[in-house]
Amino acid sequence: MTETTSILVLVFGTLLFTLFAVFTILYIALQKKKQYHHHLEKQEMEHRFSTQLMQSRLEVQEQTLKNMSAEMHDNIAQMLGAVKLQLHMLAAGAADEEQRSLANEGASTMRDAIRDVRSMSHLMNGTYVLRKGLKESIEKDLDRIVAAHRIKCNFTVSGPERKLGEDRELMLFRIIQESVANAVRHGQPLHISVSLHYGPDSLRVLIEDNGKGFDTTRVSPASGVGMMNIEERARLLGGDVNISSQVNIGTSVQLDIPV
Amino acid sequence: MYLFYIVSSIILLSLLYSIIRCFVLKHTLDKASKIIGLYLLLTLIAELLAFLGIILYRYNILIYNTYSIVQFYLLTIYFSQTTVLLKKKAFRSSILLLGTLIYIEDSIVYRDFMLEPNSGFLAFESISFVCFSLMYFYDTLNERSESHSLSQHFWFTGILLTFWSFTLLSWLVGLSIYQSLKDNSIILNYMMWAINIITYTGFGLVFLFYRKLQSR
Structure with a gap:
């Protein structure tokens, strides 16, 4: 082997080996970056999915509250109103004072109950809450x-x-x-x-x-x-x-x- | 000759900077980084002794031959902190034992320990470190990435891979044809200077940005 060939073998061989090292480092660095971006995307997708799931769960909850509110307002409050009216009628036609007082007391309790039920039904209804602020x-x-x-x-x-x-x-x-x-x-x-x-x-x-x-x-x-x-x-x-x-x-x- | 002094100064200053930075960061450094710090300190001592040896006696082979086994042990222990396979005690011990045997055999049987570089052991050392570096990168690719940036050990290993890939060929081919190079051996010197500058300034840069790399 001549001196020039030896030098060429040495220089190019060493450069080749060093380039191999540099390319390996760059390749790993790029792969790690890709891996990280993939990880981020996955995390973002998981987050989006859980947010959507949470949102739809809360929407269902809100809808249930609205239905219950309508039921309380239109049905239970109406029935309580009818009972209150009957208690008033009972009080008006009562034979003695004790019965009248008892019926009036019942009607008063019923009035409080109707007020509470209405108030609760209002606050359960999202549309009402939004309207009131x-x-x-x-x-x-x-x-x-x-x-x-x-x-x-x-x-x-x-x-x-x-x-x-x-x-x-x-x-x-x-x-x-x-x-x-x-x-x-x-x-x-x-x-x-x-x-x-x-x-x-x-x-x-x-x-x-x-x-x-x-x-x-x-x-x-x-x-x-x-x-x-x-x-x-x-x-x-x-x-x-x-x-x-x-x-x-x-x-x-x-x-x-x-x- | 001026170039020799400039290159030596750059290498020594880079080493000195890395070592000082290691002392400054001693509470934040992990065990593996501390091993790199110790490796750099011993490299600095060896390089200084080699420098003095060449200036005073025009001789430094003994220093490099002695240092090579210390370097082998230190870097193998470093890789045993970062590489899955080397964390296994049996594998690590086998590598260390094999390295020691090759070192003794190469120094006593095949070469004159006082006069010739132990290139047989250096070849084994280079191949081992290139393999350990590739093993580390393989582990890095397989681990789940939680960070967008690469750790300090990625860069330490990258520097070691570049250095030992270069050493593998330059020492092996270089030493075997060294005699035929005559005056052209200056090219080999230039290449070695270049890789040493890249290696030790590289370590310096990793220690400079150590906190940033660690926090990511």
């Missing part, structure tokens, strides 16, 4: 709680109010409604406060009660169906929900959503 619907729900459970409620709004869009307002109302219902059902509080604070680019909702509370280290706040619904709705709103509770002190649900 978020603020008025929350006030109406809290009024119902005050009347039905004798719990002191207060509601405050701060910051420059803005419209969130129909679907988002309805979802937000359902979150507040569920949180308040949970507080009443499980906490037996004396006081519930709901506050909305409109920030420059977010809305903070805070629902606090002074009820029994629970130990968050032993019971997961998200274990119930109600809480799961709250979390799903919050996720659809693109927000974060944070639940904190202390035994015998109370529970607070804080929701931050972008607006």
Whole structure:
């Protein structure tokens, strides 16, 4: 082998080996990039699918509430109205004072029941909630709680109010409604406060009660169906929900959503 | 001669930078990166001794021959941190044992340890590291990607693959035809300088962007 041939073999051979290494590195880097994009696409598809699934589940829930609301308004409230009328008639034709007083009392209870059923049916109906707006619907729900459970409620709004869009307002109302219902059902509080604070680019909702509370280290706040619904709705709103509770002190649900 | 000093300075500065960066990042470095740091520190010491040897005595073969086994152990341990197959103790021990036997045989039986580079062992070392690097890349391709960018170990392995692919041929062919090259051996030197600059500045760059690469 001549000197020049040796040099050529050496130079080209070494370059070839080095190029092999460089191409391997580039190939792996490109494959990893492709793999990552594929992973991202898959994740996005999964996210889209779960969002659609969640949305359709909530739509079905909303439709069920609407049907129940119509049933309560058109059927149960009507029947209660008829019973109330009959009790009035009974009171008018009562033979003695004791019977009259008893029938009037029944009619009065029936009037309260009709009011509660109507109020509940209104708040279960999404169309009604949307027509009234978020603020008025929350006030109406809290009024119902005050009347039905004798719990002191207060509601405050701060910051420059803005419209969130129909679907988002309805979802937000359902979150507040569920949180308040949970507080009443499980906490037996004396006081519930709901506050909305409109920030420059977010809305903070805070629902606090002074009820029994629970130990968050032993019971997961998200274990119930109600809480799961709250979390799903919050996720659809693109927000974060944070639940904190202390035994015998109370529970607070804080929701931050972008607006 | 000027070029020799410039190249040596670049290599030594790159090594020094990587080692200082290793000390700065010592709490964030993972075990495998610490091994690379130690490898670079020992390389710096070996290169400095070799440099002094060539300046003072025009001799440095003993240093490179001694360092090659240390380098083999360190890099095999590095790959055992990142490569699935080498994590298996039996496989790793077999490779280390085989390497040690080849080193002893090459240094004692086939060559004069004091005067000739142990190119037989270097060939085994080069082939091993090229294979380990390819094994790492195979594992990388098979793992589920959660990140859009490549880890520090991808780049360490990439640099090692480039260096050892080059070493495999340049040392094997280069040494066997070294005698016939006469004055043209300067080409071999240029190529070795180039790959050394690429390798050690490469390590320096990975340590420079270490936090970014690690956080991704």
